[in-house]
Amino acid sequence: MLINSMYPKSFASDNHAGVHPAILEAIAAANHGDAPAYGDDSWTAAFDDKIKEVFGAEAEGFAVLNGAGANMVGLALMLGRYDAIICPDSAHIATHEAGAAERLLGVKLMTVQTEHGKLRPGDIEARLGGVGNPHESQPTVVSISQATELGTCYSPDEIAALAEAAHAAGLRLHVDGARLANAAAFFGCDLKTITTDAGVDVFSFGGTKNGALAAEAVVVLDSSLTGAVPFLRRQSLQLASKMRFISAQLSALLTDDLWRRNATHANQMATRLADGIVDLPSLSLTQPVESNAVFAALPPAVAETLRRRYQFHYWDESAGIVRWMTAFDTTPGHVDDFLDDIRKAATM
Template sequence: MLIDPTYPKSFASDNHAGVHPDILDAIAAANHGDAPAYGDDSWTSAFEVKIKEVFGPGAEGFAVLNGAGANMVGLALMLGRYDAVICADSAHIATHEAGAAERLLGVKLMTVPTEHGKLQPDDIKARLGGIGNVHETQPTVVSISQVTELGTCYSPDEITALADTAHAAGLRLHMDGARLANAAAYFGCDLKTITADAGVDVFSFGGTKNGALAAEAVVVLDPSLTDAVPYLRRQSLQLASKMRFISAQLSALLTDDLWLRNAAHANQMAARLANGIADIADVSLAQAVQSNAVFAALPPAVTETLLRRYSFHYWDKAAGIVRWMTAFDTTSEHVDDFLDDIRKAVAST
């Protein structure tokens, strides 16, 4: 697929965006002189303090290299060799991590068909029948994606209900927070409200999709789990030698609400795009827009025309559904130009 070089802005993924200038400045500021390796540096210490400030004094943060690695380290903390994870069938750990949980952790994913990508308390209860049965894997963790793969967000109350259900059954709650910032921006709440206050035990905090270069974190809220993290992080190949450059990025995101400004802007651009297609014939929304993802149904000819110039992905080709993503650096001009081209493509087919 060839993309018109005169229009470089991608709507395929927030991973396609560049790095926020404030984060580049933070990396540059850390790039002076020598510093101890593997996290024994002042930038990592500052990041660990920042995690406690944002998520509460009981939170422990561990910088890692990527989101899949953050999920594997976080899940590994809570799982044994015969355990299982309850998750939506659309969850990133089930669909987009190449079977990492099964291959690397040796656990079973108990996937659940869901509406709009979100688990409900009854979905957890329906998977608990095998507890204590020696012939079955044992559900030990419930994992949710925030934001879901369908762009929807769990509210604080929804997370609390899931946490209460999981904890009542002796399970822990994990959150894949690759776009956690976008969910908090959508609900107008702080990060602590939809993690620590809602009963999450372990979660990842995504930076890469929100303006960072390559920076994620595992955040542990259950104090009984923290001692194992350094060893599992090393064993999982997620211990960066020059960790100061990852920690500096995460601290920058968590300073002066940069995480919120970036995520809120990306959400606003998605809403602008969604509102803009409302009056375009033969184009409709396929999901509610609650984050920086827009799922739309288009005639195949329109999609193919747009793909000659723009980068984005089919979500369900048979149904004609595509996914458009916005990012912290998407501008209103980017969106409006894209909308103009959608209208032209519809008119010409």
């Protein structure tokens, strides 16, 4: 699909949204005069301080360019040549990163079938049978997405239980936090509660899906790992020369709870959309709506009618399941117009 002006508001991805005005202001404010490259600037220093303020004194943040890169850098910190990652079969690293973990890190993914995309402590224990066996890859890291690829969210207690199970087995816990803000907004907690306080070792903090232009961060909570990050970030092509523009965005998101306001609004718009279709007999929700994603099963004719006007993706075309995403700039009017068209298509 080309030319956005042909379509109303996109429901395909929060990546389709523009940049929040406050983020643009932060970029513009950083765009004055010269500054040292590669993070030796005052904006990155301010971002470093903000990470410690939000996630705790032990946290170290490293700005990167995109989410897949954040995952590769964060995971590489914890993996050796013959190691493996335990993760849900729906995990982004397993389904939407073109085999980056296998190709770039050279590790095996031990995927687990899950309900609602959420790994359980028992899933970790079930994958430990080959520990110590030289014929098998060795599980070293547990990786989950927050929110999950199915839009569900791990509670602080669920994260803590996974961390406990991983640590008891000598493994570390990694969180792909592309939509970490949406999960924290859903539970009404701060970001530290579902990361630092829950026992996470390394996570990414997503900005791009929450109003930033191109800004993500790797956050390391295990101090024994931080020394390798600068080298891995450079080697992974994730070290930005003009880092001040990335750091400024991340600091803006972490200031005055902008991350929460953006994520809360996106979540509310998804709930509004889900509530608007519950009475339609030909449509059904396939996942709990806990973040800014709505997964629905609908007849092919309804989906195709809607796709002539709206952008959204099939999640499982054979089952008629689509994914509708909302963003910080989705308005009630956008949702209500979409609902009107869904009702028309469903009753044709």
